[in-house]
Amino acid sequence: MKKLLIASFILFAACRGTRTTQLSSNEQGMLIHGKTFATVYQQSAAEYRALCYQAFNAARWSLDAFKPKTNKPKAIVTDIDETILDNSDYAAHMSALGKDYDTESWYQWTNQANAIPIPGAAAFLHYASSKGVEIFYISNRDDREKPSTVANLKKYNLPNADEAHVLLKKETSGKEGRRQIVSQTHEIIMLMGDNLPDFSALYDKKTMPDRNRQSDLHASEFGQTFIVLPNPVYGDWEGSLYKYQYGMPPAKKDSALRSILRSY
Numbered sequence: 632m633k634k635l636l637i638a639s640f641i642l643f644a645a646c647r648g649t650r651t652t653q654l655s656s657n658e659q660g661m662l663i664h665g666k667t668f669a670t671v672y673q674q675s676a677a678e679y680r681a682l683c684y685q686a687f688n689a690a691r692w693s694l695d696a697f698k699p700k701t702n703k704p705k706a707i708v709t710d711i712d713e714t715i716l717d718n719s720d721y722a723a724h725m726s727a728l729g730k731d732y733d734t735e736s737w738y739q740w741t742n743q744a745n746a747i748p749i750p751g752a753a754a755f756l757h758y759a760s761s762k763g764v765e766i767f768y769i770s771n772r773d774d775r776e777k778p779s780t781v782a783n784l785k786k787y788n789l790p791n792a793d794e795a796h797v798l799l800k801k802e803t804s805g806k807e808g809r810r811q812i813v814s815q816t817h818e819i820i821m822l823m824g825d826n827l828p829d830f831s832a833l834y835d836k837k838t839m840p841d842r843n844r845q846s847d848l849h850a851s852e853f854g855q856t857f858i859v860l861p862n863p864v865y866g867d868w869e870g871s872l873y874k875y876q877y878g879m880p881p882a883k884k885d886s887a888l889r890s891i892l893r894s895y
Protein backbone atom coordinates (compact mmCIF):
# COMPACT_ATOMS: atom_id res chain seq x y z
CA MET A 632 0.00 0.00 0.00
CA LYS A 633 2.83 2.34 0.97
CA LYS A 634 4.61 1.55 -2.33
CA LEU A 635 1.36 2.25 -4.21
CA LEU A 636 1.00 5.62 -2.47
CA ILE A 637 4.60 6.58 -3.29
CA ALA A 638 4.13 5.50 -6.92
CA SER A 639 0.89 7.52 -7.12
CA PHE A 640 2.63 10.57 -5.67
CA ILE A 641 5.49 10.27 -8.18
CA LEU A 642 2.99 9.92 -11.05
CA PHE A 643 1.00 12.93 -9.78
CA ALA A 644 4.17 15.01 -9.44
CA ALA A 645 5.31 13.97 -12.92
CA CYS A 646 1.94 14.94 -14.40
CA ARG A 647 2.07 18.34 -12.69
CA GLY A 648 5.62 18.78 -13.99
CA THR A 649 4.45 18.03 -17.52
CA ARG A 650 1.55 20.46 -17.24
CA THR A 651 3.89 23.39 -16.74
CA THR A 652 5.40 22.89 -20.19
CA GLN A 653 2.70 21.05 -22.11
CA LEU A 654 -1.02 21.58 -22.26
CA SER A 655 -3.35 18.63 -21.70
CA SER A 656 -5.38 17.44 -24.67
CA ASN A 657 -8.46 19.24 -23.32
CA GLU A 658 -6.58 22.50 -22.75
CA GLN A 659 -5.11 22.34 -26.24
CA GLY A 660 -8.63 22.47 -27.67
CA MET A 661 -9.06 24.06 -31.04
CA LEU A 662 -5.93 26.16 -30.68
CA ILE A 663 -3.21 23.49 -30.85
CA HIS A 664 -5.18 20.79 -32.67
CA GLY A 665 -6.33 23.41 -35.16
CA LYS A 666 -2.77 24.56 -35.80
CA THR A 667 -1.64 20.96 -36.25
CA PHE A 668 -4.36 20.36 -38.84
CA ALA A 669 -3.49 23.64 -40.61
CA THR A 670 0.21 22.68 -40.62
CA VAL A 671 -0.63 19.34 -42.25
CA TYR A 672 -2.42 21.35 -44.94
CA GLN A 673 0.54 23.69 -45.46
CA GLN A 674 3.04 20.82 -45.67
CA SER A 675 1.08 18.27 -47.71
CA ALA A 676 -1.80 19.79 -49.69
CA ALA A 677 -1.04 20.30 -53.37
CA GLU A 678 -3.83 22.89 -53.12
CA TYR A 679 -1.62 24.94 -50.77
CA ARG A 680 1.20 24.88 -53.32
CA ALA A 681 -1.27 25.75 -56.10
CA LEU A 682 -2.45 28.82 -54.15
CA CYS A 683 1.17 29.96 -53.76
CA TYR A 684 1.86 29.50 -57.48
CA GLN A 685 -1.38 31.34 -58.25
CA ALA A 686 -0.24 34.29 -56.10
CA PHE A 687 3.17 34.50 -57.79
CA ASN A 688 1.63 34.08 -61.27
CA ALA A 689 -0.62 37.06 -60.50
CA ALA A 690 2.46 38.95 -59.30
CA ARG A 691 4.23 38.24 -62.58
CA TRP A 692 1.26 39.39 -64.73
CA SER A 693 0.95 42.50 -62.60
CA LEU A 694 4.67 43.27 -62.92
CA ASP A 695 4.54 42.80 -66.71
CA ALA A 696 1.59 45.22 -66.95
CA PHE A 697 3.06 47.85 -64.61
CA LYS A 698 3.24 51.47 -65.87
CA PRO A 699 5.76 53.66 -63.98
CA LYS A 700 4.49 56.84 -62.32
CA THR A 701 7.88 58.29 -61.36
CA ASN A 702 11.54 58.13 -62.38
CA LYS A 703 12.51 56.51 -59.09
CA PRO A 704 13.98 53.00 -59.17
CA LYS A 705 11.27 50.36 -58.81
CA ALA A 706 10.84 48.16 -55.75
CA ILE A 707 8.72 45.27 -54.57
CA VAL A 708 8.12 45.15 -50.82
CA THR A 709 7.59 41.68 -49.48
CA ASP A 710 6.99 40.12 -46.10
CA ILE A 711 9.18 37.10 -45.29
CA ASP A 712 7.43 34.49 -43.11
CA GLU A 713 4.78 32.44 -44.92
CA THR A 714 5.31 34.75 -47.93
CA ILE A 715 8.88 33.94 -48.99
CA LEU A 716 10.01 31.44 -46.31
CA ASP A 717 8.05 28.45 -45.01
CA ASN A 718 8.13 28.07 -41.22
CA SER A 719 5.80 25.10 -41.01
CA ASP A 720 8.63 22.98 -39.52
CA TYR A 721 8.49 25.27 -36.49
CA ALA A 722 4.70 24.95 -36.29
CA ALA A 723 4.98 21.14 -36.53
CA HIS A 724 7.69 21.10 -33.83
CA MET A 725 5.54 23.16 -31.46
CA SER A 726 2.39 21.16 -32.09
CA ALA A 727 4.30 17.94 -31.26
CA LEU A 728 5.15 19.58 -27.92
CA GLY A 729 1.49 20.62 -27.43
CA LYS A 730 2.55 24.26 -27.39
CA ASP A 731 1.73 27.44 -29.24
CA TYR A 732 4.27 30.02 -30.50
CA ASP A 733 6.67 31.58 -28.02
CA THR A 734 9.47 34.04 -28.68
CA GLU A 735 12.42 32.01 -27.38
CA SER A 736 11.60 28.83 -29.30
CA TRP A 737 10.97 30.97 -32.40
CA TYR A 738 14.46 32.52 -32.09
CA GLN A 739 15.93 29.02 -31.79
CA TRP A 740 14.19 28.10 -35.04
CA THR A 741 15.11 31.22 -37.05
CA ASN A 742 18.67 31.05 -35.74
CA GLN A 743 19.08 27.81 -37.72
CA ALA A 744 18.37 29.77 -40.97
CA ASN A 745 16.78 26.60 -42.31
CA ALA A 746 13.35 27.70 -43.56
CA ILE A 747 12.72 26.59 -47.14
CA PRO A 748 11.27 28.96 -49.77
CA ILE A 749 7.51 29.11 -50.38
CA PRO A 750 6.61 27.44 -53.72
CA GLY A 751 7.09 29.92 -56.56
CA ALA A 752 8.73 32.61 -54.41
CA ALA A 753 12.32 32.27 -55.61
CA ALA A 754 11.35 32.08 -59.29
CA PHE A 755 9.21 35.21 -59.04
CA LEU A 756 11.78 37.24 -57.09
CA HIS A 757 14.46 36.34 -59.64
CA TYR A 758 12.11 37.31 -62.47
CA ALA A 759 11.42 40.70 -60.84
CA SER A 760 15.13 41.20 -60.24
CA SER A 761 15.87 40.39 -63.89
CA LYS A 762 13.52 43.27 -64.81
CA GLY A 763 15.58 45.67 -62.69
CA VAL A 764 13.22 45.70 -59.70
CA GLU A 765 14.79 45.75 -56.23
CA ILE A 766 13.32 43.57 -53.50
CA PHE A 767 12.86 44.94 -49.97
CA TYR A 768 12.00 42.45 -47.25
CA ILE A 769 9.87 44.08 -44.51
CA SER A 770 9.28 41.55 -41.75
CA ASN A 771 8.24 41.58 -38.11
CA ARG A 772 11.03 39.24 -37.18
CA ASP A 773 12.93 41.03 -34.42
CA ASP A 774 15.95 43.10 -35.43
CA ARG A 775 18.17 40.68 -33.47
CA GLU A 776 17.18 37.97 -35.98
CA LYS A 777 18.70 39.95 -38.84
CA PRO A 778 21.96 37.97 -39.36
CA SER A 779 20.15 34.61 -39.43
CA THR A 780 17.35 36.02 -41.61
CA VAL A 781 19.79 37.39 -44.19
CA ALA A 782 21.67 34.05 -44.03
CA ASN A 783 18.43 32.13 -44.66
CA LEU A 784 17.55 34.30 -47.69
CA LYS A 785 21.13 33.99 -48.99
CA LYS A 786 21.05 30.20 -48.57
CA TYR A 787 18.47 30.10 -51.38
CA ASN A 788 20.24 32.79 -53.41
CA LEU A 789 17.26 35.17 -53.18
CA PRO A 790 17.85 38.62 -54.70
CA ASN A 791 18.86 41.60 -52.52
CA ALA A 792 19.47 39.33 -49.52
CA ASP A 793 21.55 41.87 -47.62
CA GLU A 794 21.37 44.13 -44.56
CA ALA A 795 20.17 47.17 -46.55
CA HIS A 796 17.16 45.36 -48.05
CA VAL A 797 15.98 43.51 -44.93
CA LEU A 798 13.96 45.80 -42.62
CA LEU A 799 13.00 44.01 -39.41
CA LYS A 800 10.97 45.14 -36.39
CA LYS A 801 12.65 47.67 -34.11
CA GLU A 802 10.10 49.59 -32.03
CA THR A 803 6.77 48.96 -33.70
CA SER A 804 5.14 46.02 -35.46
CA GLY A 805 3.35 48.45 -37.80
CA LYS A 806 5.05 48.30 -41.21
CA GLU A 807 3.91 51.67 -42.60
CA GLY A 808 7.01 53.54 -41.33
CA ARG A 809 9.30 51.03 -43.04
CA ARG A 810 7.28 51.18 -46.27
CA GLN A 811 7.69 54.98 -46.19
CA ILE A 812 11.46 54.64 -45.80
CA VAL A 813 11.54 52.54 -49.00
CA SER A 814 9.20 55.04 -50.74
CA GLN A 815 11.65 57.88 -50.15
CA THR A 816 14.09 56.38 -52.66
CA HIS A 817 11.99 53.90 -54.65
CA GLU A 818 8.61 53.60 -56.31
CA ILE A 819 6.90 50.63 -54.66
CA ILE A 820 5.09 48.80 -57.43
CA MET A 821 3.77 45.85 -55.45
CA LEU A 822 3.37 44.51 -51.91
CA MET A 823 3.41 40.82 -51.01
CA GLY A 824 2.35 39.19 -47.74
CA ASP A 825 0.26 36.63 -45.88
CA ASN A 826 -1.07 39.11 -43.33
CA LEU A 827 -3.15 42.14 -44.30
CA PRO A 828 -1.02 44.66 -42.33
CA ASP A 829 1.70 43.69 -44.88
CA PHE A 830 -0.30 45.85 -47.33
CA SER A 831 -1.81 48.78 -45.44
CA ALA A 832 -1.86 50.36 -41.99
CA LEU A 833 -5.67 50.31 -42.32
CA TYR A 834 -5.41 46.70 -41.06
CA ASP A 835 -3.11 47.37 -38.10
CA LYS A 836 -4.60 45.91 -34.90
CA LYS A 837 -8.14 46.07 -36.26
CA THR A 838 -11.12 43.97 -35.14
CA MET A 839 -12.29 41.00 -37.17
CA PRO A 840 -15.34 42.84 -38.64
CA ASP A 841 -13.20 45.90 -39.49
CA ARG A 842 -10.59 43.71 -41.21
CA ASN A 843 -13.26 42.03 -43.26
CA ARG A 844 -14.92 45.33 -44.21
CA GLN A 845 -11.56 46.80 -45.24
CA SER A 846 -10.71 43.74 -47.35
CA ASP A 847 -13.99 44.25 -49.23
CA LEU A 848 -12.96 47.87 -49.92
CA HIS A 849 -9.58 46.65 -51.20
CA ALA A 850 -11.12 43.87 -53.33
CA SER A 851 -9.74 45.18 -56.63
CA GLU A 852 -6.17 45.47 -55.27
CA PHE A 853 -5.75 41.77 -54.48
CA GLY A 854 -3.83 39.99 -57.22
CA GLN A 855 -2.80 43.40 -58.64
CA THR A 856 -0.76 45.58 -56.28
CA PHE A 857 -1.46 43.40 -53.22
CA ILE A 858 -0.27 39.79 -53.68
CA VAL A 859 -1.63 37.59 -50.87
CA LEU A 860 -0.18 34.22 -49.83
CA PRO A 861 -2.20 31.67 -47.84
CA ASN A 862 -1.45 31.13 -44.14
CA PRO A 863 -3.96 28.97 -42.27
CA VAL A 864 -1.70 28.56 -39.20
CA TYR A 865 -1.34 32.06 -37.72
CA GLY A 866 -1.70 35.77 -38.40
CA ASP A 867 -3.68 38.82 -37.39
CA TRP A 868 -6.85 36.97 -38.43
CA GLU A 869 -6.19 34.88 -35.30
CA GLY A 870 -4.89 37.75 -33.12
CA SER A 871 -7.96 39.87 -33.88
CA LEU A 872 -10.12 37.14 -32.31
CA TYR A 873 -8.14 37.50 -29.05
CA LYS A 874 -8.22 41.32 -29.27
CA TYR A 875 -4.46 40.92 -29.82
CA GLN A 876 -4.02 39.68 -26.23
CA TYR A 877 -1.74 36.79 -27.13
CA GLY A 878 -1.09 36.01 -23.46
CA MET A 879 -4.76 35.03 -23.02
CA PRO A 880 -5.13 31.56 -21.36
CA PRO A 881 -5.61 28.70 -23.90
CA ALA A 882 -9.14 27.92 -22.67
CA LYS A 883 -10.18 31.55 -23.29
CA LYS A 884 -8.57 31.49 -26.73
CA ASP A 885 -10.48 28.29 -27.47
CA SER A 886 -13.79 29.98 -26.51
CA ALA A 887 -12.91 33.03 -28.60
CA LEU A 888 -12.24 30.82 -31.63
CA ARG A 889 -15.45 28.81 -31.19
CA SER A 890 -17.54 31.93 -30.59
CA ILE A 891 -17.09 33.21 -34.15
CA LEU A 892 -18.11 29.99 -35.91
CA ARG A 893 -21.16 30.39 -38.13
CA SER A 894 -23.42 27.37 -38.01
CA TYR A 895 -27.08 26.47 -38.44
Ligand SMILES: [Mg+2]
Pocket residue numbers: 710711712713714824825826
Ligand atom coordinates in the same frame (compact mmCIF):
# COMPACT_ATOMS: atom_id res chain seq x y z
MG1 LIG B 1 4.19 36.71 -42.77
